[in-house]
């Protein structure tokens with residue numbers, strides 16, 4: 001996938017204009033608060049979702065205006081295409097190749113990005129829920145049935161938790177718990193199997209990227225940690241059985257706490273660098289490299305699935321990385337189209353081939 005032209009009108013602080021990126025690395029350079037991230041955000045919206053900064057659509061409209069409009073020419077599925085996103089009066093309108101579309105998911109099918117933003121550092125620094133969210137998001141991008149299983153699982157967990165709270169007052173309800181556990185085990189097994197399969201492939205790419213970023217000085221390792229003792233080689237039937245037993249064994253604890261303590265909704269992904277926890281012992285640069293490796297591996301997985309390379313958006317990624325790691329990102333990921341923002345003049349000069357856009361007060365040149 002290649003962004004060929006991006007036009008913006010009343011989008012955040014960006015002046016109404018257009019950019020024509022190159023097919024490889026595009027550096028967006030400028031001081032703080034000039035509009036660099038806003039530009040990446042504009043490209044990201046064409047993936048069909050919400051802002052990666054969690055902004056609401058009406059916050060994206062330039063302060064003094066009543067609508068924004070983005071138009072993008074891009075190459076995807078072996079042809080030139082155009083998409084338009086307009087937002088006015090609290091309504092989003094999407095056009096693909098001149099035809100109005102009902103849903104954002106029409107864009108998801110033709111355009112995809114992988115984004116790194118500084119907030120993603122929480123993937124290594126914080127608790128397991130963010131790592132599960134990363135995995136679930138990445139798998140959903142590839143497997144529609146996964147999203148359905150996930151939503152069903154969460155629904156059953158909510159119902160089971162509500163029942164656990166009722167059991168506190170009505171002990172006789174205990175008898176109904178095994179019914180919930182059976183359906184949890186069946187749906188949970190689908191989730192676990194998909195996560196295990198995804199990680200087994202993702203880790204190969206992530207470990208390779210980390211090796212490249214660190215000039216072979218560091219070894220990244222990823223491992224899925226199932227609290228029900230499920231392992232990669234387990235069949236779906238074996239996983240179902242292990243989960244069923246785990247829910248059964250956890251019932252006593254669950255009665256006490258009033259929620260379900262075990263299952264894929266409490267699992268984690270262990271990220272280690274040179275055999276030790278990246279979260280506890282990793283330096284800022286190592287943690288950043290690990291998150292980047294995960295994101296680049298996610299891009300590679302999308303490429304293998306769709307035979308189409310997603311666009312890579314790297315926001316403020318270069319700070320805290322040594323010159324060799326910066327060189328890797330600026331000059332060695334060029335089989336993808338990359339947009340990378342930076343504030344340092346030296347980064348711009350490190351770029352061996354590609355295009356540099358300078359942003360000053362929303363003005364791009």
Ligand SMILES: Nc1ncnc2c1ncn2[C@@H]1O[C@H](COP(=O)(O)OP(=O)(O)O)[C@@H](O)[C@H]1O
Nearest residue numbers: 012013032033034035036037038059061062063
């Ligand atoms: N809806 C908006 N209308 C006008 N300006 C906005 C809007 N949203 C954000 N901005 C401005 O955009 C600037 C931040 O842009 P950003 O792309 O995050 O900066 P950076 O270049 O540091 O990445 C801020 O000055 C902010 O006030």
Ligand SMILES: [Mg+2]
Nearest residue numbers: 036037315316
């Ligand atoms: Mg920024």
